[in-house]
Amino acid sequence: TQLLEQSPQFLSIQEGENLTVYCNSSSVFSSLQWYRQEPGEGPVLLVTVVTGGEVKKLKRLTFQFGDARKDSSLHITAAQPGDTGLYLCAGASYNTNAGKSTFGDGTTLTVKP
Amino acid sequence: KAGVTQTPRYLIKTRGQQVTLSCSPISGHRSVSWYQQTPGQGLQFLFEYFSETQRNKGNFPGRFSGRQFSNSRSEMNVSTLELGDSALYLCASSLAGGNTGELFFGEGSRLTVL
Numbered sequence: 495t496q497l498l499e500q501s502p503q504f505l506s507i508q509e510g511e512n513l514t515v516y517c518n519s520s521s522v523f524s525s526l527q528w529y530r531q532e533p534g535e536g537p538v539l540l541v542t543v544v545t546g547g548e549v550k551k552l553k554r555l556t557f558q559f560g561d562a563r564k565d566s567s568l569h570i571t572a573a574q575p576g577d578t579g580l581y582l583c584a585g586a587s588y589n590t591n592a593g594k595s596t597f598g599d600g601t602t603l604t605v606k607p
Numbered sequence: 608k609a610g611v612t613q614t615p616r617y618l619i620k621t622r623g624q625q626v627t628l629s630c631s632p633i634s635g636h637r638s639v640s641w642y643q644q645t646p647g648q649g650l651q652f653l654f655e656y657f658s659e660t661q662r663n664k665g666n667f668p669g670r671f672s673g674r675q676f677s678n679s680r681s682e683m684n685v686s687t688l689e690l691g692d693s694a695l696y697l698c699a700s701s702l703a704g705g706n707t708g709e710l711f712f713g714e715g716s717r718l719t720v721l
Contacts, residue, residue, distance in 0.1 A: 525708040536611075536697050536712030537650075582650065586708025594640070594663045595708055597650040 517583035632700030
């Protein structure tokens with residue numbers, strides 16, 4: 495069974511601070527996605543990382559995929575209240591589990607103005 | 608381009624009843640996955656359909672079933688509802704049968720079982 499562990503589970507910070515969320519697994523994934531979910535809505539895809547060691551930047555968000563493709567991190571610079579939400583990482587394994595993604599339990603981020 | 612549409616958005620049922628949820632994927636997407644989201648368990652994979660065939664199934668009892676139609680629309684059914692079935696049911700579609708891992712979610716159907 496593939497598992498993804500996210501940390502921290504909850505994070506409350508002030509506007510302008512930086513933060514990092516981690517997503518770790520003992521399994522290798524073909525790709526890893528990060529999603530953001532707001533209350534009452536479905537998760538929205540932020541980014542996909544595929545290559546070990548890959549770094550992707552999306553404005554103030556930086557995503558990194560571990561060299562061994564087992565872990566990932568999300569770094570937010572100068573957080574804003576609009577960044578508040580549930581951040582989910584998800585791993586996909588094309589060969590063994592096509593069509594199925596394994597999700598972490600999520601990190602609930604609150605950014606206070 | 609229209610997103611994933613789920614209906615109904617909210618519903619209340621009582622124990623023992625059954626429920627059917629509907630999902631219309633993004634046009635051109637042939638893969639539809641269903642997930643159950645609860646505060647305690649997070650997102651749990653129910654099943655995935657591709658070209659009308661169930662390709663993968665999660666660890667849920669047989670009370671949970673689904674199907675996909677030729678136009679890629681999908682339905683899931685839960686029979687003999689239990690209190691623990693109260694959850695947000697999310698449908699997600701993907702373009703190439705899940706080969707990229709990228710999922711595009713609907714807003715979900717919030718089921719409350721009393």
